[in-house]
Amino acid sequence: MGAVTFDQVGERSPFQKILGRVLPVVGYVVLIIAALTQIVPFVLTVANSFKCLPAVNAAPAAFLPLPPFGVACKTPEGETLSADATSSGLAFNPAVEGYQQVFQQNLGLWLVNSAIFSVVVMLLRLVLDSLAGYALARIKFPGSRLLFIGMLGTMMIPAIVLLIPRFIILRQLGMVNNYSGIIIPLMVDAFGIFLMKQFFETIPSDIEEAAQVDGANRFVMFFRVILPMATPALTALAIFSFQGMWNNFLDILIVVGGNQNLWNLPLGLSFLRGQSGEALVWNEFLAGSVVTTLPMAILFFMFQRYFVEGSTYSGLAGQ
Amino acid sequence: MAQAASVKSVATRISTQADSKFQDAVAGWVFMAPAFLVIFVFLVLPMLAAVFFSLTNWNGIRPLFTGDGSFNAEAFEMVGLENYQRLLIEDGSRQQAFFTALKNTVYFVMGVVPVQTILALGLAVIVNQRWLKGKGFFRTAFYFPSISSSVVISLIFMFLFASNGIINQGIKAIFPSYENVTWLNDATGIIHALLGALGITRNTVGGWATTEVAGIPLWNWLSGPSVTMLMIMILNTWTTIGTMMVIFLSALQNIPGQVYEAATVDGASAGQTFRKITVPLLRPTTFFIITLGLIGTFQVFDQIYVISSGGPADTTLTIAYLVFRSGFDDQRMGLATATAIVLFIIIFIFTLIQRRITGGDKAI
Structure with a gap:
């Protein structure tokens, strides 16, 4: 042959x-x-x-x-x-010169805010998305199927449709122009839950059974046994969340646009551009762009595999 | 005796089973609770609120609740489908703005989605070739732009396409007779420009050109995207092909090598193999990429906000930007949410149509 x-x-x-x-x-x-x-x-x-x-x-x-x-x-x-x-x-x-000027424009503060939003949202998503993903993958409870389908449905709602009503709800809750308005609505995301659910389904169930025989309850088991096994999926989720928040523009604009102290790097840069009118101070803008991109670039070169995997996962989500 | 004991043990077993079932239910809901709350309050509720407010004339300013916490009946009136009527049917500035935005958005989508999908697939096929060295380098190079913020990319493109910028200088170096195009502020439609080069203008095509449909003359419907919009389309394609290439590449790598070997044995040419094997096996991925492209391009906002704010002459006004403008600049929350819901329906219809065309319905 x-x-x-x-x-x-x-x-x-x-x-x-x-x-x-x-x-x-x-x-x-x-x-x-x-x-x-x-x-x-x-x-x-x-x-x-x-x-x-x-x-x-x-x-x-x-x-x-x-x-x-x-x-x-x-x-x-x-x-x-x-x-x-x-x-x-x-x-x-x-x-x-460009760097000196852009740091005089509060770039340091925007950098700190970007870091706070990205790190806090990332950590919360790691915990909350995996809790939910685990429940959907491994616990039989009434309503779980309906919850899962409903959650997939929310992934199809375009962000722009939610823009105004979300702003209205946040304002009613007194969450506009403060950190909570950014962090709380974004601390869970359906894609992350889906990703974690897919991963937990691949863990053999005898491991849980062994832990259950030892008398561990669900919570102890989840944090001690299951979560440590999920490091690859968690890394991909962490990077995906961090990147999304670091580059987030629209949510920041809508929720904290009115409070200069809470701007992140993208919003700050867009403000510099808007303020400049016709006289575009290119070395300053490009210095700001470099400062904004550099942390992501470093992360990218350190964890490239997970960036690519994150995209591949999202490809699988579509199938 | 023996019987009683066994009955008892069955009873305990049933009760422990019921017990563990109950425990599972509690555990399941406790695990889900935070996620459920956030998704309900910030995704499901806003979706319902969007539908509700689209039926009102609320301006977003009058408080919904009075000081003592009761509902403020004077905040807004229910206006039924009036907002939708003004957007879609009634002649006037709202209708004209909506259809201008629709026209711009559709040109944007129809230009970007096919180009980015084909380029991404083409690059993925080349990167996937066995003879290619430096796969890692190419993957990194293509993926890199997608890690950057849309605002940063917008600033970089404004810099490159500035009237005295590198793009213009570069074209001038190659074609000395080239006159600088003001990419960032040129409302000329590119189809108009092409027709104009052939001597076809509004005045030569006949009377039909001035007939208005939805407040816009037919001739203007055929403008094509403006030069500034074209630049934003290039930007969008440039940013997204990397991620899409990576997704295509992983799908290509999932096709077992034996399939290709078998095809080679049967004497299939490279072109045949691509058409008869690669394309059909990539169908689910292609469907996904196009859906992703449609959802992304129909909502284009950040780049417009930073680069052009809808100008020049409203030629980069997209539906997403119109939603923002009517909500936050014109203080018409009812009209803005109605616009957003119409956009939602349009995206939905386009996704269904493309599912038919790409055969996504058969593949999944």
Whole structure:
């Protein structure tokens, strides 16, 4: 059988042979071009965040940092240096003007708020989503099927439909413009419950039975035995939640838009853009963008596998 | 004696079974309680509230409850289907705004969803090839943009597409006769622009062009997305293909190698294999990706808010942005929720139609 297969593969027409050579080349070219369009904007963002403003406007494509590093963008007399003084061709002298300016705009506070929202929501979802997911996967109780179907149904409601009524309810509950209005509605999510349920269903039930014989009650068993086994699913859920909250814009805008002290990074950046009108201070905006993206980028390179798995899980959810 | 003992033990067994059943019920509900409460109060209740408020003329300001906690009857009136009528049927500014937003949104969706799906599938197929080296690198590169915030991506694209920005400078370097396009502020519809290049304008096509449907002249219905909208469409495609590629890739990797080997043995060409094996086996994934794309693009908001606020000349006004604008800028909560519900129905219908077309109903 095997020999037959090889013979048949061997019988390729000259055309197929040429095709076999050419296709990989075309494939690489397509992939490299596609990859460049994805990477170059970020490289340019980082490069321009380290330029003096005139250099950003005159030479946005310059991406090679050359010494001297940390140049001043103004003369000691306070005059702005021309673009030629800090850039030439594809090279530029890095400066930190953009970062200094954006931190004067309360960026530190937005960073702290982003961190608070993301960490608190993530921790609560880890506990509450897995409790619910476990109940749906492993406990037989009246109403569980209905709950599960209802929960899947809520995943289909578009966020924009909930925008205004959720705001109305939060205001009636006195939760607008404070932390609770952001955290409480988002501390559970149907997708997370679904993900945990799918995972718990793969754990062999003899493990629970063994624990039950030992006299452990459900809660002890859940926290001591089941949850530690769920580390891979929990990691994927943690990353998914953290990322979602770190980049959340719409909920933050609606719920705490009126309280500057509670803005996160995306809302703060959009405010800077709105405030600037026509005079766009690009090195400042791009510095803010770098600060916003950097923590996610670090997490991404540390836990890349789980990011990808999270997306794959969401693909499975669709099936 | 023996009989009595066994009867007793059966009784205990039944009672312990009932006991453990009861315990399970308690445990189940206790485990579910926090999740149930949050989902009920912040997902189910708002959905019902949306339907209710869409039948009122509430402005969002008058308090719903008086000081002593009783319901304030003067907060709003029930207006029945009036909000829906003003959006969909009655001539006027509300109808015109809604259909402008609908037109823009549909152009956006019809442009972005097919392109992002095909690009993502194409890239996934190439990355999945056995001869390809550096799979990890390509996957990382494609996935990276999707970890970033929509606001950050919007700022980056505004920077790239600024009138003196890199995109314009780049095109000018290749085509010296190119005149800078003001990507961020150009209301020209791209279909209009293409027709114009062929000498077809509003004045040459005949009288039908000025006939108004839903407050918008027929000629304007055919504008295509504006240049600024096109830029936001490019942005959206650029951000999402990475995630979609990864989902396609994992589905491709789940197709057993033997299937392809068998096809090769039977002498199938690469094209045949792709059409007859890969595409049908990817059907559920494709259905999912398109659904995801439809739900995402129909609700496009963040990018519009940051880049254009609906302008220029309302050409980037989307339905989601209109919901926000009528609710929070015009203080018309009733009208805004009605708009949102119409959007919900539109998304639902589109999902059903695409389920038919992609065969998602057969695959699942």
